[in-house]
Amino acid sequence: IDTTSLNGIRxxxxxxxxxxxxxxxxxxxxxxxxxxxxxxxxxxxTKYVALFFWSPECSFCKxxxxxxxxxxxxxxxxxxEVVAIDTRLDIDAWKNFIADHQLTWINVNCxxxxxxxIEEYQAFSTPILYLLDSDHRIIAKDISYDQVKPFMEQYIQxxx
Numbered sequence: 001i002d003t004t005s006l007n008g009i010r011x012x013x014x015x016x017x018x019x020x021x022x023x024x025x026x027x028x029x030x031x032x033x034x035x036x037x038x039x040x041x042x043x044x045x046t047k048y049v050a051l052f053f054w055s056p057e058c059s060f061c062k063x064x065x066x067x068x069x070x071x072x073x074x075x076x077x078x079x080x081e082v083v084a085i086d087t088r089l090d091i092d093a094w095k096n097f098i099a100d101h102q103l104t105w106i107n108v109n110c111x112x113x114x115x116x117x118i119e120e121y122q123a124f125s126t127p128i129l130y131l132l133d134s135d136h137r138i139i140a141k142d143i144s145y146d147q148v149k150p151f152m153e154q155y156i157q158x159x160x
Contacts, residue, residue: 019122025051025136026120031085031108034095039083039108041136047079048139050148051130052105053123055088056097061127066101068127068145078152080131081106087118087126 001009018026028051031039041049052068054061065084072082082105086094089111098107110117118124129148131140140151
């Protein structure tokens, strides 16, 4: 393998290593809620967290978000909170979509370092989901919204 290809592989390993299953999820820095208040993941005191990276401008997200919301109460009953992270900077479109679809989970965005956040979580295409345990270790990633509830039920059962 040539040096350029090897360096490319090394770089990709460096990008992906923090997102391996079992790793503590990268810190979510500089997030704010819909009112501009700072948000810290540590403040979420549920047993599980779903990080839902999405955009109100993404056609697939427009379809998925309401369907995922339909499961929200069931997920809460399993001890999970959803933190929906907007991956764009159009605050009005974000707030309007949330209001129109009554997305009552935790809604945040990153007005100051969005590019870095997207790179840290490899959230270049949306929607993307990461499931975390109470220690914020990644227990699942890149699963679809309709896999979350069955996965969590099976995961919870396996932890008994």
